Amino acid sequence: MKFAVVVFPGSNSDYDAFYxxxxxxxxxxxxxxxxxxxxxxxxxxxxxxxxxxxDYLRTGAIARFSPIMSAVQAFADxxxxxxxxxxxxxxxxxxxxxxxxxxxxxxxxxxxxxxPVRVEQTxxxxxxxxxxxxxxxxxxxxxxxxxxxxxxQLEQLESNRQVIFRYASAAGEVGSEWNPNGSLNSIAGxxxxxxxxxxLMPHPERASELxxxxxxxxxxxxxxxxxxxxxxxxxxxxxxx
Amino acid sequence: MTVIDSAVLERHGIKPDxxxxxxxxxxxxxxxxxxxxxxxxxxxxCSYKSxxxxxxxxxxxxxxxxxxxxxxxxxxxxGDGLCAVFKIESHNHPxxxxxxxxAATGVGGIIRDIFTMGARPIAILxxxxxxxxxxxxxxxxxxxVVAGIGGYxxxxxxPTVGGEIVFxxxxxxxxxVNVLCLGIAHRDDIIKGAAKGTGNxxxxxxxKTGRDGIHGATMASAEFDEKSAEKRPAVQVGDPFMEKxxxxxxxxxxxxxxxxxIQDMGAAGFTCSTSxxxxxxxxxxxxxxxxxxxxxxxxxxxxxxxxxxQERMLLVVERGREHEVEAVFEKWDLHAVKVGEVxxxxxxxxxxxxxxxxxxxNRALTDEAPVYNRPMEMPLWQKSVQECSLADLMPAPSAQxxxxxxxxxxxxxxxxxxxxxxxxxxxxxxxxxxxxxAAVVRVKDTPRALAISVDGNGRFCxxxxxxxxxxxxxxxxxxxxxxxxxxxxxxxNLNFGNPERPEIMWQIGEAVRGxxxxxxxxxxxxxxxxxxLYNETxxxxxxxxxxxxxxxxxxxxxxxxxxxxxxxxxxVVLLGDNLGELGGSEYLATMHNLVAGKPPQLDLKRxxxxxxxxxxxxxxxxxxxxxxxxxxxxxxxLAECTFDTGGLGVSADVxxxxxxxxxxxxxxxxxxxxxxxxxxxxxTHLDAVMNAAKEAQVTAREIGRxxxxxxxxxxxxxxxxxxxxLDAEQAWATAIENRMRKPERREQPRS
Numbered sequence: 001m002k003f004a005v006v007v008f009p010g011s012n013s014d015y016d017a018f019y020x021x022x023x024x025x026x027x028x029x030x031x032x033x034x035x036x037x038x039x040x041x042x043x044x045x046x047x048x049x050x051x052x053x054x055d056y057l058r059t060g061a062i063a064r065f066s067p068i069m070s071a072v073q074a075f076a077d078x079x080x081x082x083x084x085x086x087x088x089x090x091x092x093x094x095x096x097x098x099x100x101x102x103x104x105x106x107x108x109x110x111x112x113x114x115x116p117v118r119v120e121q122t123x124x125x126x127x128x129x130x131x132x133x134x135x136x137x138x139x140x141x142x143x144x145x146x147x148x149x150x151x152x153q154l155e156q157l158e159s160n161r162q163v164i165f166r167y168a169s170a171a172g173e174v175g176s177e178w179n180p181n182g183s184l185n186s187i188a189g190x191x192x193x194x195x196x197x198x199x200l201m202p203h204p205e206r207a208s209e210l211x212x213x214x215x216x217x218x219x220x221x222x223x224x225x226x227x228x229x230x231x232x233x234x235x236x237x238x239x240x241x
Numbered sequence: 242m243t244v245i246d247s248a249v250l251e252r253h254g255i256k257p258d259x260x261x262x263x264x265x266x267x268x269x270x271x272x273x274x275x276x277x278x279x280x281x282x283x284x285x286x287c288s289y290k291s292x293x294x295x296x297x298x299x300x301x302x303x304x305x306x307x308x309x310x311x312x313x314x315x316x317x318x319x320g321d322g323l324c325a326v327f328k329i330e331s332h333n334h335p336x337x338x339x340x341x342x343x344a345a346t347g348v349g350g351i352i353r354d355i356f357t358m359g360a361r362p363i364a365i366l367x368x369x370x371x372x373x374x375x376x377x378x379x380x381x382x383x384x385x386v387v388a389g390i391g392g393y394x395x396x397x398x399x400p401t402v403g404g405e406i407v408f409x410x411x412x413x414x415x416x417x418v419n420v421l422c423l424g425i426a427h428r429d430d431i432i433k434g435a436a437k438g439t440g441n442x443x444x445x446x447x448x449k450t451g452r453d454g455i456h457g458a459t460m461a462s463a464e465f466d467e468k469s470a471e472k473r474p475a476v477q478v479g480d481p482f483m484e485k486x487x488x489x490x491x492x493x494x495x496x497x498x499x500x501x502x503i504q505d506m507g508a509a510g511f512t513c514s515t516s517x518x519x520x521x522x523x524x525x526x527x528x529x530x531x532x533x534x535x536x537x538x539x540x541x542x543x544x545x546x547x548x549x550x551q552e553r554m555l556l557v558v559e560r561g562r563e564h565e566v567e568a569v570f571e572k573w574d575l576h577a578v579k580v581g582e583v584x585x586x587x588x589x590x591x592x593x594x595x596x597x598x599x600x601x602x603n604r605a606l607t608d609e610a611p612v613y614n615r616p617m618e619m620p621l622w623q624k625s626v627q628e629c630s631l632a633d634l635m636p637a638p639s640a641q642x643x644x645x646x647x648x649x650x651x652x653x654x655x656x657x658x659x660x661x662x663x664x665x666x667x668x669x670x671x672x673x674x675x676x677x678x679a680a681v682v683r684v685k686d687t688p689r690a691l692a693i694s695v696d697g698n699g700r701f702c703x704x705x706x707x708x709x710x711x712x713x714x715x716x717x718x719x720x721x722x723x724x725x726x727x728x729x730x731x732x733x734n735l736n737f738g739n740p741e742r743p744e745i746m747w748q749i750g751e752a753v754r755g756x757x758x759x760x761x762x763x764x765x766x767x768x769x770x771x772x773x774l775y776n777e778t779x780x781x782x783x784x785x786x787x788x789x790x791x792x793x794x795x796x797x798x799x800x801x802x803x804x805x806x807x808x809x810x811x812x813v814v815l816l817g818d819n820l821g822e823l824g825g826s827e828y829l830a831t832m833h834n835l836v837a838g839k840p841p842q843l844d845l846k847r848x849x850x851x852x853x854x855x856x857x858x859x860x861x862x863x864x865x866x867x868x869x870x871x872x873x874x875x876x877x878x879l880a881e882c883t884f885d886t887g888g889l890g891v892s893a894d895v896x897x898x899x900x901x902x903x904x905x906x907x908x909x910x911x912x913x914x915x916x917x918x919x920x921x922x923x924x925t926h927l928d929a930v931m932n933a934a935k936e937a938q939v940t941a942r943e944i945g946r947x948x949x950x951x952x953x954x955x956x957x958x959x960x961x962x963x964x965x966x967l968d969a970e971q972a973w974a975t976a977i978e979n980r981m982r983k984p985e986r987r988e989q990p991r992s
Binding site: 212 | 665671
């Protein structure tokens with residue numbers, strides 16, 4: 001299969017995602033410039049971390065206007081798997097492809113550390129290879145990762161099982177003491193109603209090799225490989241030429 | 242036209258004899274613009290006029306050195322056609338005036354130096370000095386500097402992987418912000434900052450020029466006084482997003498092969514880049530400031546030439562290939578503007594709307610800058626501060642009390658409050674996280690890794706600058722060796738007071754002599770660096786503080802070890818001699834409020850043998866952890882080996898040093914003798930470790946075992962320290978964040 005990794009000006013984890021997809025997971029991967037308009041036959045799309053357009057307005061607020069985003073939107077509408085990591089998650093929120101918003105971390109400062117993250121649902125393309133309630137050690141590195149949604153939206157997210165990752169203890173307990181940024185309901189990642197678009201603040205691509213302190217994140221990209229193998233034909237094949 | 246009188250000269254920081262030299266080199270009186278060019282290029286910051294005679298004595302060559310001092314950064318060969326390109330640079334003065342922007346632009350400046358060479362930056366380290374965290378001023382500066390480093394490095398996506406932070410009142414009015422950046426380049430792709438080829442166009446790329454930072458370099462070459470706060474407009478404002486675009490675009494444009502030479506516009510901005518590129522290439526350059534993109538209206542040629550606006554580059558491009566270069570910058574939405582061309586001869590000619598407004602020989606600004614062999618004199622107080630009578634310090638505090646206090650000292654405590662604000666995982670190369678002795682980053686597409694450490698002990702250098710500088714080199718190299726890295730190159734940042742004072746100049750001379758001796762002995766040639774002088778506030782200088790960055794190479798990245806104990810029951814071995822030296826120690830400063838005595842002795846042959854031994858033990862897979870003993874001595878080193886392990890304790894018993902009477906136990910546990918490393922190994926490897934040590938003629942003693950839940954340290958069989966690991970770790974880990982809280986939320990230290 002093939003991953004497309006979108007490169008916005010200011011993306012800084014684009015190559016990390018590319019490296020994890022191609023060199024660690026061993027699939028094809030291509031970096032796609034944000035001014036491009038097609039995804040070059042990719043089976044899954046990654047919007048990587050970084051500071052797209054400098055994040056001087058709101059995180060992700062300008063990137064959603066990039067030409068490539070119409071192609072990403074269309075790909076997602078057809079059911080194609082899209083993963084937004086960190087700033088990529090923020091872009092998905094700004095683009096309305098995922099519900100809610102990010103605000104400044106509750107302790108105001110940028111937070112960079114390895115944290116335990118509990119997998120809440122395994123029926124998305126990016127958690128298909130996970131065990132239910134599996135705890136992954138993943139790095140976070142963000143200043144605005146405090147997830148917010150109005151009460152009714154939050155309730156809907158929970159009842160639709162759209163919360164995919166939660167900050168937790170190493171043993172899998174959830175509580176404010178293990179919440180690094182003040183996110184509502186300890187939310188670290190969510191999906192859309194169709195479950196094919198997933199966004200998360202932690203960086204699975206940075207935790208894909210044991211040498212780097214954790215290989216727990218590898219399962220996220222490995223999941224999409226498994227999910228696509230189980231589901232044929234792939235979404236790109238459904239598009240008339 | 243402005244008449245150049247003594248007031249104008251003073252405002253430009255030019256001394257009367259320097260003005261005479263300018264007139265001689267020019268063959269006439271300079272106009273005001275030309276005087277401005279000389280003032281920035283001849284500033285201490287750009288010309289190294291006080292330190293140059295000493296820097297020349299440093300070892301700068303070696304089997305692996307590809308690029309020594311004189312370029313934007315140094316480069317060493319790391320195999321497979323790759324080079325590590327690195328340098329350290331200071332942004333001390335701006336960080337005092339405006340901590341966030343001062344530190345942020347310091348990070349931006351050194352990153353530009355690295356990618357200018359054609360290298361992709363992969364790691365940032367910093368060496369920071371602040372006043373006591375018990376003062377609001379130091380807390381404010383510390384908070385701002387840390388946020389500024391993170392704000393810039395995190396955005397651009399280069400991980401901050403390590404460094405060191407020391408707090409001492411001597412830096413209260415003059416913090417130090419030294420930043421090291423390291424990048425990787427293909428040896429054949431290294432590009433230099435030289436202009437060549439008459440008729441080749443000169444391009445300006447990046448941010449527009451504004452009035453910010455005019456005379457920043459001159460400011461960095463003057464002492465502070467109460468008016469310094471008024472110099473805020475001379476501190477630049479950073480834009481990491483612009484720098485990220487510039488970095489990606491420059492690395493991409495260099496691949497076209499159409500770039501002849503490239504230089505960033507840092508200190509002294511456009512002036513420095515044009516004159517240095519011309520001077521290095523042995524040619525002239527003609528530019529017209531009218532074409533320089535400007536952020537403000539009505540800027541004069543003087544302002545444009547002297548602005549230190551950030552995130553700007555100057556490129557010399559091969560004539561006929563302009564479109565290739567322009568296309569890349571267009572992709573990144575950056576404007577590349579032709580501002581001039583390379584000329585025959587050796588003059589820098591500056592025009593405004595076609596009219597010649599300055600005409601100066603390049604070399605007059607660069608190589609012909611004055612070089613001073615300033616008078617040096619050992620300070621009158623030097624001998625007396627080396628005397629330290631322990632008898633006057635009676636009674637000795639209990640070792641347990643001292644241990645508890647030392648863990649709570651910000652200089653020793655965990656720096657996680659700071660490094661958790663730094664993205665250290667971006668780039669997926671970081672093997673050893675911040676908080677370990679050395680940072681370790683892998684080199685992608687090879688089995689190798691690089692270990693990097695920055696160190697410097699201002700107290701030792703104050704007590705004896707020669708010895709302190711040798712100890713700084715030894716410690717940085719030892720830290721690198723403790724991660725398994727073989728030192729292959731070094732960079733230095735000299736932070737001192739006013740060189741016009743003979744006792745400061747003596748400190749500089751002695752320190753450089755010490756660096757040279759140690760670098761030669763430990764095979765770590767200096768490939769570049771930075772000098773920051775006039776670190777004084779109202780006549781009081783900082784501790785003389787040479788900071789040394791050492792880069793080491795591991796052939797097998799998977800072999801690296803960290804300071805943390807790994808296995809219950811493993812043997813703990815002390816390599817090196819425990820001499821109980823308390824001179825200049827953190828123990829004396831914390832428990833007796835005293836900075837005195839002679840710094841620890843250092844036998845460079847024994848140090849080299851120790852480092853070779855530890856590198857071999859790691860390469861052979863004999864040991865599980867390695868940690869050098871520095872501030873706080875053996876006791877703190879052992880404690881640090883238990884931290885971040887989830888509570889794995891240690892029980893050790895060491896032989897007490899003699900001749901120290903009631904201070905014997907404290908000297909044994911908290912003395913800061915050099916050339917010592919604590920290692921742990923499986924019992925099955927103990928013989929191999931002891932035999933290797935014997936062969937290397939390094940003292941080795943098994944002093945205890947890993948295990949239990951406490952740090953239990955005995956001297957001559959008598960328990961001196963016994964603390965639960967998790968209690969000790971809690972104090973150590975939270976000491977800084979506790980001080981950074983609002984007063985009503987602060988906790989008090991135990992005991």
